[in-house]
Amino acid sequence: MSTNDLLLVLNAIAAAVLIVAATAKLADPAQLVRALGELGDLPGVATTSVRLFAAAELAVAFLLVTPVTAVGGAAGTAALGIAFAAAGIFGMSRGSTVGCGCFGREHGGALGSANVVIGIMFVVIATATITRPPSGGASYAEHASLGAAALALGLCLYLHRAIVLQIVSTQWRRESAKTVGS
């Protein structure tokens, strides 16, 4: 695997994680507001600002998947990574207990070490992208977009597997009941 291919994979992973995290914040900004509120009276924390932050995450995710904008996306990824790590460290120092809802309310980890790990991961990916910008033009963009889409969908299905299983089992039971009654 070449350096460019490795960057493609890493940026696709980062983009996928950002897409899933951003959509969780867009759907339920209140959970993160509650989690941050537990840490103290932080200025500017509101559902609107969380949604704006989510929009920034989405923008960075899309910037990462084309070589033309990848360096800018990497700068954004680094900034987000620092923010996540800072939030995790702050959460650990204040003994946070409220789930951050970073990937949905039902995934209830409080701000802590997981956020630090993800933040560091983002900073590492961003650094690699900035120091060795990807090349490959259209081919890179295609593969990175498709990779990010597949990973985002896979991560989403994994995080919401309970809902998916319930829908599938309900449908199966309905079909079974129809078969019994006919």
Next chain:
Amino acid sequence: MTVVLSLVLLVVVACVVLLFAMMGQLAARLPFSVSDEAQLMPLEDVQRLGEEPHGWPGDLSGLAEATRSPLVLVLSSSCASCSAVADELAGKSGSTLVRETGVVVSCGDAAVGRAFADRHGLWEFPCYIDAGGSWALANFGVQTSPTALIFDDHRLTRALVFTNFEALLSDVRPKEVFA
């Protein structure tokens, strides 16, 4: 062109992920989590345990005269689990279960409740369309569905939130086979 299509696909996937996030957020607001593997759970905040209902409305009136204390299922016309339970009930409509199981269809509008009962063949059972959920709420504080109200000597002894009717029957009528 393929780059544009790839980016469009990424946008579509982002929308699908957003849809799942919204579903997850709605599910997390339910009294019990969709990821909960328990099929039976006591109903929290149940009221008037040990008491009889203020009355048995509509087709449920026959249950008041039944020699055996009834099992009453509270189903909502807008709940996917309730539709699944209703389909399970439909499979037992020819059994002795019919005589001792009442169904309360909680709905915002009576027409919607009747359509739910029609769709799932619930009229084989003593069935009451509870517009606004007022009977279930006023009598026993039921605001969750599907809920099973288990009576003994016509007095409420248990209220269970359930997702699987067979599991409920195994718990409340363990030694019986309904044919």
